[in-house]
Amino acid sequence: MEFFLQLLIQGLSVGFLYALAALGFVMIFKSSSVLNFAHGELLAIGAFIFLAFSVWLKLPIYLSFLLTLVGTFAMGFVIERLFLRPLIGEALIEVIMLTVGLAAMFKGLLLVIFGGNLFNYPDFLPAGLTIKWGAINIPPVYVASFIIGIIFLSIFGFFFKYSSQGIYMRSVADNQPAALSLGVHVRRVFAMSWAIAALVCAISGIILGIMNGINVHDISVLGLKVFPVVILGGLESIGGAIIGGLIIGILETFTGGYVSTSLKEVIPYIVLVFILLVKPYGLFGLVEIERV
Amino acid sequence: MEDNLLLQVNNISVVYSDVIQVLKGVSLVIRKGQIVSLLGSNGAGKTTTLKAISGLLKPENGKVTEGSIEYEGKGIHNSSPETITRLGIIQVLEGRQPFKYLTVEENLRVGTATRWGKPYKKDLEMVYHYFQPLVARKNRLAGYCSGGELQMLVMGRALMAHPKLLLLDEPSLGLAPFLVREIFQIVKRINEEQKTTIMLVEQNANMALLIAHYGYVMENGKIVMEEAAGNLRENPDVKEFYLGTAASGALKSYKDVKAYKRRKRWL
Numbered sequence: 001m002e003f004f005l006q007l008l009i010q011g012l013s014v015g016f017l018y019a020l021a022a023l024g025f026v027m028i029f030k031s032s033s034v035l036n037f038a039h040g041e042l043l044a045i046g047a048f049i050f051l052a053f054s055v056w057l058k059l060p061i062y063l064s065f066l067l068t069l070v071g072t073f074a075m076g077f078v079i080e081r082l083f084l085r086p087l088i089g090e091a092l093i094e095v096i097m098l099t100v101g102l103a104a105m106f107k108g109l110l111l112v113i114f115g116g117n118l119f120n121y122p123d124f125l126p127a128g129l130t131i132k133w134g135a136i137n138i139p140p141v142y143v144a145s146f147i148i149g150i151i152f153l154s155i156f157g158f159f160f161k162y163s164s165q166g167i168y169m170r171s172v173a174d175n176q177p178a179a180l181s182l183g184v185h186v187r188r189v190f191a192m193s194w195a196i197a198a199l200v201c202a203i204s205g206i207i208l209g210i211m212n213g214i215n216v217h218d219i220s221v222l223g224l225k226v227f228p229v230v231i232l233g234g235l236e237s238i239g240g241a242i243i244g245g246l247i248i249g250i251l252e253t254f255t256g257g258y259v260s261t262s263l264k265e266v267i268p269y270i271v272l273v274f275i276l277l278v279k280p281y282g283l284f285g286l287v288e289i290e291r292v
Numbered sequence: 293m294e295d296n297l298l299l300q301v302n303n304i305s306v307v308y309s310d311v312i313q314v315l316k317g318v319s320l321v322i323r324k325g326q327i328v329s330l331l332g333s334n335g336a337g338k339t340t341t342l343k344a345i346s347g348l349l350k351p352e353n354g355k356v357t358e359g360s361i362e363y364e365g366k367g368i369h370n371s372s373p374e375t376i377t378r379l380g381i382i383q384v385l386e387g388r389q390p391f392k393y394l395t396v397e398e399n400l401r402v403g404t405a406t407r408w409g410k411p412y413k414k415d416l417e418m419v420y421h422y423f424q425p426l427v428a429r430k431n432r433l434a435g436y437c438s439g440g441e442l443q444m445l446v447m448g449r450a451l452m453a454h455p456k457l458l459l460l461d462e463p464s465l466g467l468a469p470f471l472v473r474e475i476f477q478i479v480k481r482i483n484e485e486q487k488t489t490i491m492l493v494e495q496n497a498n499m500a501l502l503i504a505h506y507g508y509v510m511e512n513g514k515i516v517m518e519e520a521a522g523n524l525r526e527n528p529d530v531k532e533f534y535l536g537t538a539a540s541g542a543l544k545s546y547k548d549v550k551a552y553k554r555r556k557r558w559l
Contacts, residue, residue, distance in 0.1 A: 178385060
């Protein structure tokens with residue numbers, strides 16, 4: 001029973017981490033229908049920027065975290081400006097191929113600057129975050145992942161549901177010509193979605209870095225986990241990303257705990273196949289509203 | 293120049309994708325506080341004229357190649373829609389384009405995009421006052437609303453932006469006759485009570501000329517006739533080919549060359 005609870009809590013916190021990473025992916029897809037294949041690299045960039053601030057420049061942790069968020073947010077804007085804006089109006093597949101190129105470029109840059117070694121953050125999480133309850137022992141990073149996940153997911157959930165800016169962003173995703181006709185700044189919305197995506201990626205990249213150490217290849221591969229998560233939850237749905245993330249996270253930890261650690265990576269995809277057989281749009285994907 | 297002039301379209305030509313010429317020298321004038329209606333058959337270039345004014349040609353790869361569009365004395369041809377909407381020109385697109393996955397109220401809130409950050413509660417009340425059926429649908433996804441509700445929704449959404457010039461593209465499209473009458477009554481009330489100048493593109497010439505002050509008739513990318521709406525309604529050509537109320541009522545024969553030629557111009 002304790003083992004079960006231990007796995008459940010760990011699974012949930014890994015799930016929140018995936019959900020947060022998936023949120024960035026869903027953002028970009030929702031507003032501009034672009035599948036971002038450079039997603040894993042965005043995670044890695046966030047993790048390394050935090051590394052640079054906290055270890056190399058030896059800034060205090062909170063300041064490093066804040067600077068990383070600001071920096072990646074700005075970087076999102078720049079990426080959109082430099083690479084995606086010139087392609088507005090071109091075929092979608094070209095934009096998607098561009099993100100594949102971006103992925104290669106970012107990975108290369110990171111390898112040039114930081115090298116392919118495994119780095120570690122200093123142990124900065126307060127030990128008080130550990131949950132100890134009988135035989136249950138949850139390390140602080142999982143607790144932190146849990147808390148940060150819930151905080152940021154609810155911030156963005158509220159942002160999209162209630163704030164005007166969030167509603168404008170959803171309107172662009174929904175019907176671009178109509179949004180244009182009402183004066184919604186469509187290019188600004190695209191830029192904003194890349195900026196927010198880069199920011200949430202950085203947060204999840206940092207958490208991943210604390211959990212497993214920081215290595216360019218490992219983190220960018222883990223970034224691909226968002227694919228089963230978002231496809232499972234439905235590509236357009238933030239709620240779906242959360243549920244999808246939790247499901248995959250729990251499945252992984254349970255497979256790892258009860259079956260075998262080597263199966264852990266495969267099981268999510270197998271479940272994904274079965275869910276898609278029943279719900280082709282994903283669990284919470286938009287079913288096309290057809291009016292006759 | 294008269295001071296009640298709001299918009300002046302001077303001899304514009306519009307070309308899509310650098311090759312397809314749609315408008316060939318269209319000129320028209322819209323005065324403050326009026327309803328101006330633009331009539332014409334399918335493909336005459338009515339929608340293109342509206343899009344040239346609102347700047348929505350740009351994303352469709354269209355361009356004003358000649359002539360100018362002056363709004364309150366400023367040239368706005370080929371400006372971006374973001375700029376033009378912020379000057380107070382809002383176009384309601386043809387065929388009701390709601391945001392399907394947003395609720396009715398969220399749809400209306402998108403209308404505040406041109407004046408982001410300003411309070412909008414009063415405007416919501418104003419829109420619900422004109423379009424009462426929307427109140428009950430407030431929290432429903434727009435994708436599940438009926439055609440009439442959607443037409444009200446997209447017009448209300450445009451009103452949220454406080455337009456000085458509202459461009460309506462075929463508001464009667466696909467609506468039941470009594471609903472058409474209701475929509476047109478509301479258009480008239482908005483014009484009178486909110487002092488919104490309205491440009492109305494319509495196939496339903498009868499209704500359009502009933503509420504309009506002035507009318508233009510377009511054909512093959514050109515304006516072929518312009519007159520006060522009352523006179524236009526009495527014009528024998530318009531009567532016969534648009535309103536379907538020829539004086540005689542009898543079927544015309546193709547032998548009647550004069551009528552045949554006249555008709556050819558319209559269709």
